[in-house]
Amino acid sequence: MPKVRVKICCISSIEEANMAVQYGASAIGLVGKMPSGPGVIADELIHKIAKKVPPTIATFLLTSETNSQSIIEHYKKVNTSTIQIVDALNDRQYQEIREALPSIKIVQVIHVLDENSIREAVEIAEFVDAILLDSGNPNLTTKELGGTGRTHNWDLSKKIRENIGIPIFLAGGINKDNVMQALNYVQPFGIDLCSSVRTNGQLDEKKLEAFFEAIKQLG
Numbered sequence: 087m088p089k090v091r092v093k094i095c096c097i098s099s100i101e102e103a104n105m106a107v108q109y110g111a112s113a114i115g116l117v118g119k120m121p122s123g124p125g126v127i128a129d130e131l132i133h134k135i136a137k138k139v140p141p142t143i144a145t146f147l148l149t150s151e152t153n154s155q156s157i158i159e160h161y162k163k164v165n166t167s168t169i170q171i172v173d174a175l176n177d178r179q180y181q182e183i184r185e186a187l188p189s190i191k192i193v194q195v196i197h198v199l200d201e202n203s204i205r206e207a208v209e210i211a212e213f214v215d216a217i218l219l220d221s222g223n224p225n226l227t228t229k230e231l232g233g234t235g236r237t238h239n240w241d242l243s244k245k246i247r248e249n250i251g252i253p254i255f256l257a258g259g260i261n262k263d264n265v266m267q268a269l270n271y272v273q274p275f276g277i278d279l280c281s282s283v284r285t286n287g288q289l290d291e292k293k294l295e296a297f298f299e300a301i302k303q304l305g
Contacts, residue, residue, distance in 0.1 A: 090269055090301060091276035093146065093255060094283065094294075096125025100138050102289040109291075110298045112276065113144035115170065118160060120150050124287065125280060132164040146170045146193065154179035158186045168193055170218060180213035191215040193255070196246070198238040204245050211250040218278060219243045221258030237264070243272045262293075262300040269301070277301075 094106035095115030103114050116132040117125040136145040145166040151157045153176045161169055168191040169183070175194070183192060193216045196207045207217050221238040237259035247254050253275030260268055261282035268277065283293045 090274070091255075092298070092301070093144075093276055093278045094280075094289070095146075095148070095257075095278055096280040096284070097135060097289070098125060098127050098131075098287075100135055103135050103139055105289055105291060105294065107140065107143055109294045111143065113146055113168070114139060115146045115148055115278070115280070116164070116166060117148045118150065118164075120148070120172070124284075129160070129163040132166070136164060136166045144168050144191070148172055152176050154182035154186075157183055161187060161190065167191065168215075171195060172220075178210070178213060193218050195220050197221070198242050198246075198258075201242070203242055204249065207246045208249050211252050214252065216253040216255060216275065217246065217250060218255040218257055219246060219274075220278075240268065240272050243274075247272055247274060262297045265297065265300055266303070 091112040092110060093113035093115055094111045097103050097106060097114045097116055106114050116135060117127060118129060118132065120126050132147060139145050146168045147161060147164050147166040148170045149157055149160045150173050151160050152173050157169060157171065170193045172195045180192060192214045194210050194214045195218045196203055198219050198221065211217060221236045243256060255276040255278045256268055256272050256274040257278035260277050260279055265277060279297065283297055284290055
């Protein structure tokens with residue numbers, strides 16, 4: 087299996103970003119305004135952190151906006167390298183984002199709920215650069231768009247990976263104890279972490295170190 091990319095999400099400071107990169111993160115996630123979930127920080131801070139991250143490290147803006155113009159406006163406040171759309175995009179307006187921001191990568195989150203998630207991922211894969219499979223539920227009264235700390239049905243995630251030709255990131259309840267199982271079974275391009283490497287909401291250096299130790303056996 088090729089070396090897996092690790093994205094550390096819910097980064098809340100330059101110090102946390104530096105720590106994540108030091109231990110081996112290929113990407114960091116910076117959470118904009120959300121209806122629920124952890125890690126939300128101001129756009130000004132997202133911009134400040136993104137400017138300080140080495141150019142070889144991807145910076146993801148997590149946006150809950152659902153129309154292309156609002157996403158473009160959100161992006162222009164922060165200037166990350168990647169946009170992670172955590173909710174369904176109205177009318178599949180990806181081309182409008184592409185035309186406005188041609189050099190920016192687009193990652194769409196699919197909340198893995200049932201067999202319909204497979205169809206949704208296959209349809210959207212033609213428009214985006216990567217799919218991120220998470221355990222949220224956008225159908226709740228207060229939308230749950232990530233950061234749940236729960237695993238989902240990896241059988242569905244595996245089917246999605248087998249049926250699309252672009253990279254997938256696997257998120258939702260991944261930790262040092264189950265990461266090898268996740269990697270071996272789903273075989274994602276990357277793993278996305280938030281709560282499992284935190285203590286009281288803060289990035290925990292010991293947990294971060296233990297996680298990267300757990301994946302070293304990949305070689």
